[in-house]
Amino acid sequence: MLCHESGHEFLSSLTAFTNLILAGGCPADISPIFFGGRLLALSKKSGGVRPIAIGFTLRRLASKCANSVGSVQLRGYFCPRQQGVGIPGGCEAAVYSARRFLEALPADNVVVKMDFSNTFNSLHRVDMLQAVADRLPALYAFCFFSAYSHPSTLFFGQYRVSSQVGPQQGDPIGPLLFCNTVHPMLLDLESQLNLGYLDDLTLGGSVASVARDVAKSVNVGNEMGLSLNVLKCELIAHNGLTVSDSFLQTFPRLPIADAALLRAPLFPGSALDKAWSDRCAELTRAVDRLQVIGLQEAFILLRASFSAPKVLHLLRCSPLASHSALLESDRLLRTAIERITNSSLTDSQWLQASLPSRDGGRGVRRVSSLAISAFLASAASTVSPQDEILANCQLPKCHY
Numbered sequence: 001m002l003c004h005e006s007g008h009e010f011l012s013s014l015t016a017f018t019n020l021i022l023a024g025g026c027p028a029d030i031s032p033i034f035f036g037g038r039l040l041a042l043s044k045k046s047g048g049v050r051p052i053a054i055g056f057t058l059r060r061l062a063s064k065c066a067n068s069v070g071s072v073q074l075r076g077y078f079c080p081r082q083q084g085v086g087i088p089g090g091c092e093a094a095v096y097s098a099r100r101f102l103e104a105l106p107a108d109n110v111v112v113k114m115d116f117s118n119t120f121n122s123l124h125r126v127d128m129l130q131a132v133a134d135r136l137p138a139l140y141a142f143c144f145f146s147a148y149s150h151p152s153t154l155f156f157g158q159y160r161v162s163s164q165v166g167p168q169q170g171d172p173i174g175p176l177l178f179c180n181t182v183h184p185m186l187l188d189l190e191s192q193l194n195l196g197y198l199d200d201l202t203l204g205g206s207v208a209s210v211a212r213d214v215a216k217s218v219n220v221g222n223e224m225g226l227s228l229n230v231l232k233c234e235l236i237a238h239n240g241l242t243v244s245d246s247f248l249q250t251f252p253r254l255p256i257a258d259a260a261l262l263r264a265p266l267f268p269g270s271a272l273d274k275a276w277s278d279r280c281a282e283l284t285r286a287v288d289r290l291q292v293i294g295l296q297e298a299f300i301l302l303r304a305s306f307s308a309p310k311v312l313h314l315l316r317c318s319p320l321a322s323h324s325a326l327l328e329s330d331r332l333l334r335t336a337i338e339r340i341t342n343s344s345l346t347d348s349q350w351l352q353a354s355l356p357s358r359d360g361g362r363g364v365r366r367v368s369s370l371a372i373s374a375f376l377a378s379a380a381s382t383v384s385p386q387d388e389i390l391a392n393c394q395l396p397k398c399h400y
Contacts, residue, residue, distance in 0.1 A: 014061075017058070018058075018061060018062050018065060021058075021059075021062040021142065021146055022062055022065060022066060022139075022141070022142045022146075023141055023142070024141030024142055024144065024145030024146050025145075025146070026145070026146040028150070031146060031147070031150060031152070032150065032151060032152050032153045033152075033153055034056060034058075034059055035055070035059055035146065035147050035148075035152040035168070036055070036056075036152040036153040036154050036155065036163070037053045037054050037055035037056060037059075037152075037154055037155070037168075037170060038053070038054045038154070038155050038156075039051060039052070039053050039054075039154040039155060039156040039161055040052040040053075040054065040156075041156070051121070051169060052169060052170065053154055053163070053168055053169045053170035053171075054170055055168070055170050055171060060171075060172055062142070062146075063147075063171050063172040063173040064172045064173075066139050066142050066143075066173050067172045067173040067176050069138065069139065070136050070139055070173065070176050070180075071085055071086035071176055072086065073136065073138075074086060074135065074136070074176070074179075074180060075087065077135065077183065078179060078183060079385075079388065080385060080388035080389045080391070081183070081186045081187065081194050081195065081196055081389075082179050082183055082186060082196040082197075083195065083196065083197050083385070083389070084175060084179060084196065084197040084198035084200075085175050085176050085179045085198070086176075087385065089378075089381060089382050089385065090197065090385070091197060091262055091313075091317075092316055092317055092378045092381075092382050093382040093385035093386055093389065094195055094197050094202075094261060094262060094389070095261050095262055095264045095266070095317040096317070096378070096379055096382055096386050097193070097195060097385075097386045097389040097390055098111070098193070098195065098202060098204075098259070098261045098266060099261075099266045099267070100386065100390060100395055101192075101193045101204050101390060101393060101395065102204075102236065102256050102259055102266060102267075104393075104394075104395050105204070105237075105238070105256065107238050107240070107241060108206065108207065108241060109204065109205055109206055109207070109237075110204065110205075110206075110207055110210055110235060110236065110237040110241070110243065110248070111193065111202065111203070111204040111210075111235075111236040111237070111259070112202070112203045112204070112210050112214060112233065112234065112235055112236070112248065112251065113200070113201070113202050113233060113234040113236070113261070114200075114201040114202075114203070114214065114217060114228065114233050115199075115200070115228070115229045115232035115233050116199055116201075116221060116226045116227060116228055116229060117226075117227045117228070117229040118227075119166070119178065119199040119226055120166050120167055120168075120169050120174060120178060120199070121165055121166045121169065122165060122166055122225045122226055122227065123165065123166040123167065123178060123181060123182075123224055123225050123226065124165070124166075124224050124225040125148050125164075125165060125166065127181050127223075127224045127225075128143075128148065128166070128167065128177050128178075128180075128181045129143060129144055129148060129149070131177075131180045131181040131184075132144070132177065132180065135180055136180065139173075143173075143177070147171075148167075151163055151164040152168065154168075165225065166178070166225070175198055178198065178199065179196070179198065181224065182196075182199075182221075182224065182226075183196075185216075185217060185220045185221070186201070188216065188220075189203065189213040189216065189217065190205075190209050190212065190213060191203040191204055191205040191209050191210050191213045192204055192205035192209070192392050192393045193205060193389075193390070193393060194213075194392075195389060197262060200261075200262065201217065202261065204393075207241075207243055207244070207245060207248070208245075210248070211245040211247065211248055214247065214248065215247065230250050230251060231252070233251045233252065234251060234252055234253075234254050234259075235248055235251040235252065235253045235254070236253075236254050236255075236256055236259045237253065237256070238256065239255055257269040257270075257271075258270060258271045259271070260275075262317075263275075263313065264313060264314060264317035264318050265314075265318050266318070267319070268319055268323075272318055272319075272320070272323070273325070275314060275318070276311075276314070276320075276323060276325035276326075276329070277325065279310065279311050279314065279325075279329065280325060280328050280329055280332060282306075282310070283306060283310070283329060283332045283333070283336075284332060286301075286302075286306045286336075287306075287332060287335060287336040287339065290302060290306075290336065290339070290340065291339060295340055295341075298340050299340050299362075302333075302336050302337075302340065302364060303362065303363045303364050306336075307333055307364045307365060307367075308364075308365040308367055308370060311329070311367055312374065315367060315370055315371055315374040315375065316374045316375060316377070316378035317375075317378060318375075319375065320371045320375065321371055321372050321375065323371075326367050326368040326371055327368055329367050329368075330366045330367060330368050333354075333364055333366070333367075334350050336364075337350070337353055337362070337364060354366045354369070
């Protein structure tokens with residue numbers, strides 16, 4: 001029996017439509033709407049508003065197709081300095097590389113983390129489109145004629161907002177377009193550690209070389225519309241080091257023990273304790289709020305969102321094998337199961353419930369049982385990209 005929703009005719013029509021959009025065939029009077037979307041405004045924990053754009057489905061489909069082609073094409077160009085696009089496990093490789101670099105940091109060297117304000121909404125589209133023409137010519141028609149040669153319209157309640165600068169947030173190809181534009185800047189830097197993850201830039205080496213690279217990044221960034229947010233930058237160094245560069249002196253300073261990268265604390269200490277304290281506090285709030293919705297929905301949310309998946313990044317990237325917060329997190333998960341099922345679990349029942357579903361459990365995994373294996377698996381799987389990132393650094397070989 002022919003299924004019109006997923007049959008051959010529909011697939012052929014959808015393919016033809018997507019190819020038309022990728023070829024730059026979207027009519028000019030339709031493009032501002034088709035490449036627009038719904039706009040949400042979420043409050044940041046640190047204050048301010050984070051705009052979230054949700055594009056239309058067919059536009060996102062075309063962008064995903066373009067992104068899949070462009071990411072593969074530029075993977076070799078980005079690697080190893082840009083780990084945010086087209087690099088499997090790039091986030092974890094960046095974290096482990098920064099940890100290894102800081103573990104062997106000489107007394108007179110520093111690491112700097114740079115933060116540019118509102119980067120995705122500030123990048124000049126002229127520079128972005130020129131970078132596409134230079135390195136992704138096959139996607140130029142799509143990016144220019146269809147998507148970014150004119151403003152698009154974002155709908156925020158009764159208001160309409162014109163998107164005129166930078167890759168639009170919510171566009172699947174946006175990260176690729178951003179990284180393609182700023183990557184020549186990364187290639188021109190001289191610091192031993194030169195590591196980008198999307199708009200997060202980490203530099204490490206002698207004070208003089210890092211200071212030169214920071215100044216160069218600020219100047220080049222300004223030319224592209226990017227502005228450095230000094231208050232969110234970080235200078236990481238040994239406690240006894242005096243930094244003479246006046247601009248680096250304006251950066252908030254952290255001891256090595258409190259260093260973190262991409263929301264993952266690098267070493268045991270107060271930063272790691274706070275990260276897990278925050279996760280436990282979030283889980284406590286979630287457990288209380290799950291009681292006001294249906295039991296089935298509550299259990300699905302607990303298993304898929306609020307249990308191990310919520311902390312998997314920390315488990316894989318931070319040294320947690322014997323951290324006391326693991327047991328506290330398990331206790332909260334056990335409490336959540338007991339409240340949802342309206343029962344009191346014995347130790348053996350809780351052990352059974354925490355097994356994977358394929359083994360007869362409920363799939364709400366105990367984080368204490370995952371910590372060691374998750375950390376070692378991540379460390380071992382990223383050894384090769386770590387060595388590529390640290391190729392210019394005089395560091396001992398990794399023996400995971």
